[in-house]
Amino acid sequence: MADWPDIAVVIVTWNSARWIPSCLDALAQSRYEGRLRAWVVDNASADGSPDIAERHPIGCHVIRNQRNLGFGGANNVGWRAAASDIVVFLNPDTEVRPGWLAPLAERFQGDSSIAIAGCKLAYPGGRVLQHAGGVLYDNAMADHLGAGREDQGQFDTPCDVDYVTGAAMAVRRSFLESTGGFDDRFYPAYYEETDLCVIARMRGLRVVYEPRAEVIHHESVSVVRGSSRFLELFLRGRVQLLAKHFTSADWLLRFLPFELRWMRQWLARGLRARVVRSYATARLGLDRGASRGQ
Structure with a gap:
């Protein structure tokens, strides 16, 4: 592609010292021909997370919030600071594959009706799927497609979905600007990204799953799932x-x-x-x- 879009990756940390080095190490290995910048927005961590991010050779921009703004509030700080065509939101406990980013960029460049694109997420080891797009039921219960299944290529077809997980999602900046981004009334976390996907679809825009954008996710390190x-x-x-x-x-x-x-x-x-x-x-x-x- 001749004209690759500018992309900013926004990572929100909260006591994420254990995870952020591996996250940034993997991000630094991204194969992308366009402009790529990393932003770490720290939610008043007590474990030195922002200092670790600042010392990383990837050269990311670090924003230190004086208090915990939650998932949505901190991500809003990040995307507003980052001047880019596309914003990718990553959890700090993710590790992207080297070729993950170009397929996302291609989807946005190829179709102006796409507002949000999600990745294929797998558990550590890469064999068991965690998320291949999501379905939203009539009572707003959200299901990860493919969760817990061995990845045998059965979810390798791009498709439109109800929502994608905020652990690794790309959003067109113009859409973020038109909506104001994440609704921080969902503070501190959960359903902010689903809300954004619902808004996109209500506006007649597309939410898509891109299986070539592969990401490892350790999942629920801030709040233990099932607790x-x-x-x-x-x-x-x-x-x-x-x-x-x-x-x-x-x-x-x-x-x-x-x-x-x-x-x-x-x-x-x-x-x-x-x-x-x-x-x-x-x-x-x-x-x-x-x-x-x-």
């Missing part, structure tokens, strides 16, 4: 997404039947109370955000 804290944040984010985008008819005709069926089939009795509580806390969070003019 009480994870469940609290995940369930709250899910209901915030519903409250933000669903009409009264959607709640009645789509959400309620699916949610009741899901709760009967999949939820242990001890979790049902948590799910119900998440409805109230999510609504409260959105109301507080609205009072701030968001």
Whole structure:
């Protein structure tokens, strides 16, 4: 491709000293003919994460937040500081493959209707898939396609998807500017990227999965998946997404039947109370955000 777009990679750290060296080492091996710059936005780490990033030979720009702005807030700081055509958001516990970036750039250059593109993520070792695009159900439960399956090439076809994970996602800058980026009412984490994907699709833009963009992801190092804290944040984010985008008819005709069926089939009795509580806390969070003019 003759005219490669400028790309900025934004990595948010929070006590990520264990992971950021490997993340930046892998990023430095990226084969990309266009302009590529790395930005690390640190959420007031106590373990020296920003110092480690500053010393890395990749020469990344480091922004030090005075407090933890969460996933969305810190990523917003990063993309606004980075002047680039495409912004790629990476988690610090990821390791990209050398040829990962050019396929993403090609997708954006080849189709102006693409707002967001996601990567193929695998667990350490690269044999077991973690994410090959995502599907969003009528109760806003989100599923990673391919999760837990051995990678035998069955997810090697690019396609449109409901959403992609924010652990490794590329977004057109003009779309970020038109939306304001991530909604920080989802603070501190979960469903911000899903919200952005929903907005893109509501505007008639495309969210795509690009399997040639391969990334290793250690997953959930800030909040342990399955922990009480994870469940609290995940369930709250899910209901915030519903409250933000669903009409009264959607709640009645789509959400309620699916949610009741899901709760009967999949939820242990001890979790049902948590799910119900998440409805109230999510609504409260959105109301507080609205009072701030968001």
